Amino acid sequence: MRLYLDTAEIDLIRKGVKLGVISGVTTNPSLVYKAGWTDYKSAVQEICSIVKGPVSVEVLGQESKSMIKEARAMAKWSEHVVIKIPACEAGLEAISALSNEGIRVNMTLCFSLNQALLGALAGAAYVSPFVGRLDDVGENGMALVADIVSCFSRYGFSTQVIAASIRHPLHCVAAAQAGAHIATVPYGVLIQMVNHPLTTVGIARFLEDAQKAAGKV
Numbered sequence: 001m002r003l004y005l006d007t008a009e010i011d012l013i014r015k016g017v018k019l020g021v022i023s024g025v026t027t028n029p030s031l032v033y034k035a036g037w038t039d040y041k042s043a044v045q046e047i048c049s050i051v052k053g054p055v056s057v058e059v060l061g062q063e064s065k066s067m068i069k070e071a072r073a074m075a076k077w078s079e080h081v082v083i084k085i086p087a088c089e090a091g092l093e094a095i096s097a098l099s100n101e102g103i104r105v106n107m108t109l110c111f112s113l114n115q116a117l118l119g120a121l122a123g124a125a126y127v128s129p130f131v132g133r134l135d136d137v138g139e140n141g142m143a144l145v146a147d148i149v150s151c152f153s154r155y156g157f158s159t160q161v162i163a164a165s166i167r168h169p170l171h172c173v174a175a176a177q178a179g180a181h182i183a184t185v186p187y188g189v190l191i192q193m194v195n196h197p198l199t200t201v202g203i204a205r206f207l208e209d210a211q212k213a214a215g216k217v
């Protein structure tokens with residue numbers, strides 16, 4: 001399983017990429033708003049130059065025509081741009097048209113196996129089931145990830161599954177167990193993944209003993 005950072009904050013992306021474990025980034029209009037971008041295109045291009053891997057950027061159009069127009073322009077910003085299109089009727093038409101042109105699409109706001117199946121049939125390069133938001137309404141978000149992975153594998157779809165809307169490190173464990181190709185994680189969750197209290201205690205103890213051995217304590 002690969003890891004993407006789920007943020008539009010350039011400083012966090014720079015920090016995450018330095019760790020050597022991040023191969024892409026996902027953004028959405030809410031994350032862009034939170035990051036306070038003023039120049040959308042420049043910010044995306046800067047992220048692409050830092051990550052040098054797939055960077056998902058979401059269209060705002062509500063109809064297939066406007067989605068396609070926006071997506072075509074965004075796709076020219078960088079070779080790394082992947083277009084995020086919502087799992088709705090207009091979105092499906094846009095996914096199909098863009099995929100036929102060779103533009104990579106990430107079907108976003110995916111909440112069912114049917115939506116994921118349609119996304120794959122329309123040619124999406126990625127589908128993003130939103131795990132946390134399903135959990136929030138009392139459904140099992142990770143069960144959907146597992147269902148999509150097994151369906152795509154059964155029918156030989158090349159569409160990759162991005163476990164999105166990840167809220168905590170246990171979601172990452174479950175995404176890996178479910179066979180997700182990618183988990184897109186907030187920076188805070190990435191840091192939680194590496195931290196373990198026994199590691200912290202272990203480091204402190206080894207240092208203390210090394211100092212004792214050197215006669216410094």
Ligand code: E4P
Pocket residue numbers: 006026027028108128130132133164165166184
């Ligand atoms: C990523 O592609 C999604 O936009 C993001 O994971 C949504 O996360 P949220 O449900 O925490 O807003």
